[in-house]
Amino acid sequence: MSKNRKAEEYVSQELEPKLFPLLLGESSLRPKRLFYKGALPEKDSIGIAMVGTRRPGSSAPELCRRLVHSLKGTKAVIVSGLAQGIDSYCHEAALEAGLPTIAVIAQGIDARIPGERADLARRILESGGAILSEYAGDQASLKGMFPARNRIISGLSRATVLVQSKNKGGALITADYCLGEGKLLLAVPGDFDSEVACGPNLYLDCGKAKPIFLPESLRVQAGIPLTAHSQEAPSLQNLAHTGCQLSQEATMIFTKFNGFRKTFSEIQEDCNFKTGNILAILTELEIAGLVQTKDNMQFYFNGSL
Template structure:
């Protein structure tokens, strides 16, 4: 891994968008590649405990956005943050993680490998705290202003009414940045915050195009990105699987009318070939 760099607010390389917020950090510690002006920077935040719906939406949306040249900025937390970073990397895009601890005290430690991959593939880890600063609860709301400040817009995917993700959204609103929200079921706790944001004027997002048009980017999928089956079983499953809605293996078996063993073996091969994404607990989505 590269060495940690210190950037002060008076340095030429200090990020332009971050410098414009009301309380920019006086110094940043950076591991990896942080540009003064990132390409199409978008904050993606949400709950640490996403549903299968939230996981599927986050992965498919972010992967397509990153493939279209959006730089994904998030907080390396469990849940939506981690999924957003992973989806960006899977799309061979750039992603930046803003930490609520020093860069030598990675938190959460479960994402150590993910953090290494972010840096190793051209992204960056960023913190306003000196490298050996341990995590503390008050530091995370403070770091959220940096996530919003580095970004041209903030996208919230699944957040209850009391969520740190909403802090990021309100920082963005206060800075005059665009706020976007993925709507959810009205009777689900994880949808309370996101649905309220839409009531307050956030732009609802139901497809990648809703985000891409803010950045003025091309939205048409390249023909080469269409997944092609390598077997009759794959052809059947591809007609059922979707990129924005997870489906359980039992449902796949029921709808495909294939033997359970055939479904499982085919899903394994498709996952190895990165045609699908395994969300855990038997749920799958298309890997577009």
């Protein structure tokens, strides 16, 4: 995908069916017409649909970020619907990770996109991604266009990931399209009393979806190989190659909490270090890329061992 162009420079174009991107041309769900702006993915790219509710839980941004970042170093293209919530979080995570992303919209390809979604669409185009629609011009959204949009999301993709969803909604429609094509449906398990976990848990409980218990398992479950020139995520094994050496205390804390989210208080309770020492260790781990935090209250130990 080409980059470094302003979004307004992209003029909408119609695609011939034989040029439909990813798996859409082979799909029984392919539309008769398809319009796009931006740059289409390379032929050997692998579409991964990531969908969910517009009103997800508070952990959703980090959940989407970890899932998407687990695909760094692959030919994955993140496909979603540019809606609020899970869709936008996944597009955002792809931009952050440097992965191409495709947004399929339920309106005319030239219709105005309102609110913050307009800025996200602009950034997708400028990063080398694409906006797709089966509707020409400035056709406004109608209710029936959203299920139709969802079938294209599934049709483009090798697998669909159900991140968070209530027991009804567009994400489940996409999941059903995925199953109808005989494609792989993956789902993130959640607490059984969480409303936004109802959808994934339902499909997992009846055996229609396979679970993703760890973000890192997404790539393996979907059968996406690392590219030959890819670099591994920061880990204790490969940090030495970068010239970064952790202290004994930092190594111990990372090993203890790897793969988990911890508050500062929880770290204090589980470790015998003074407050100043813990702060120094967390800073060391952040610099090494093994710990992330946005608010200095919750710390994500999500490197790989």
